Amino acid sequence: MEKLKELYRGKAKSVYETNDPDHYIMLFRDDTSAFDGKKIEQLERKGRTNCHFNYFIMKKLEEAGIPVHVEELISDTECVVKKLEMVPVECVVRNVSAGSICRRLGVQEGLDLNPPTFEFFLKNDELHDPMVNDSHIISFKWGTQEQIDKMRSLSYKINEILKDLFDKAGLILVDYKLEFGLYHGELILGDEFSPDGCRLWDKETRKKLDKDRFRQGLGGVIEAYEEVARRIGCPL
Numbered sequence: 001m002e003k004l005k006e007l008y009r010g011k012a013k014s015v016y017e018t019n020d021p022d023h024y025i026m027l028f029r030d031d032t033s034a035f036d037g038k039k040i041e042q043l044e045r046k047g048r049t050n051c052h053f054n055y056f057i058m059k060k061l062e063e064a065g066i067p068v069h070v071e072e073l074i075s076d077t078e079c080v081v082k083k084l085e086m087v088p089v090e091c092v093v094r095n096v097s098a099g100s101i102c103r104r105l106g107v108q109e110g111l112d113l114n115p116p117t118f119e120f121f122l123k124n125d126e127l128h129d130p131m132v133n134d135s136h137i138i139s140f141k142w143g144t145q146e147q148i149d150k151m152r153s154l155s156y157k158i159n160e161i162l163k164d165l166f167d168k169a170g171l172i173l174v175d176y177k178l179e180f181g182l183y184h185g186e187l188i189l190g191d192e193f194s195p196d197g198c199r200l201w202d203k204e205t206r207k208k209l210d211k212d213r214f215r216q217g218l219g220g221v222i223e224a225y226e227e228v229a230r231r232i233g234c235p236l
């Protein structure tokens with residue numbers, strides 16, 4: 001497959017057109033951002049770590065019956081993905097309270113959430129990704145009721161698969177963000193799953209092993225991502 005021009009340069013990844021009309025190449029860069037792109041740094045080995053991490057998780061999800069966009073790893077920082085028409089919302093599942101839910105609802109960090117919460121946020125950095133509900137998604141035509149139901153049920157199914165995978169590695173899957181898109185009309189999981197878009201705490205010590213290390217300036221960001229990869233058996 002031939003890599004053609006860069007179609008989209010996001011905060012952490014680039015999407016390239018290819019000579020195949022149904023596929024893109026997704027490149028993971030070392031750029032790391034937080035606070036809607038206000039804090040940006042280059043972290044050595046991040047592109048490579050997240051690319052391998054994402055490939056490993058996407059293939060685990062695929063084996064468990066989740067439709068995913070990732071097809072093939074073609075280098076340490078690139079994979080072939082299905083070309084999706086993205087639904088412009090982020091789906092967030094939380095097993096434990098942390099981050100924005102604590103700020104928004106005034107609840108303390110670390111509360112077990114049973115059942116896990118599910119939230120939609122509009123993907124819009126300028127507006128700081130505001131929370132939206134089913135009604136907004138339908139009325140503004142960002143998605144249909146059927147797509148909403150599928151995003152919610154797939155997000156919860158993914159929770160069961162990944163909570164167990166991380167638990168076996170001594171980690172708590174605190175929360176995570178997913179993005180879905182349409183491939184020839186079928187809703188499938190897109191974007192990435194990596195420590196950039198989820199929270200993972202050590203089960204014993206509750207040490208943060210995810211992007212909060214970058215957000216909070218705790219240091220050892222990539223070392224933490226690498227530790228998670230090693231514990232779940234993901235080759236880097």
Ligand code: ADP
Binds near residue numbers: 008069179
């Ligand atoms: P952001 O856009 O938030 O800065 P990234 O740097 O991660 O994020 O850029 C990747 C972009 O590619 C995101 O906007 C994401 O929605 C989009 N994307 C992810 N997977 C696909 C896909 N398979 N087809 C088309 N677009 C995709």
Ligand code: UDP
Binds near residue numbers: 099176198
């Ligand atoms: N998240 C993300 N991209 C976003 C917003 C959130 O990957 O644009 C992830 C984040 O890393 C966390 C989860 O979604 O794992 C929930 O994020 P939250 O709403 O708590 O926002 P935050 O305080 O992390 O900005």
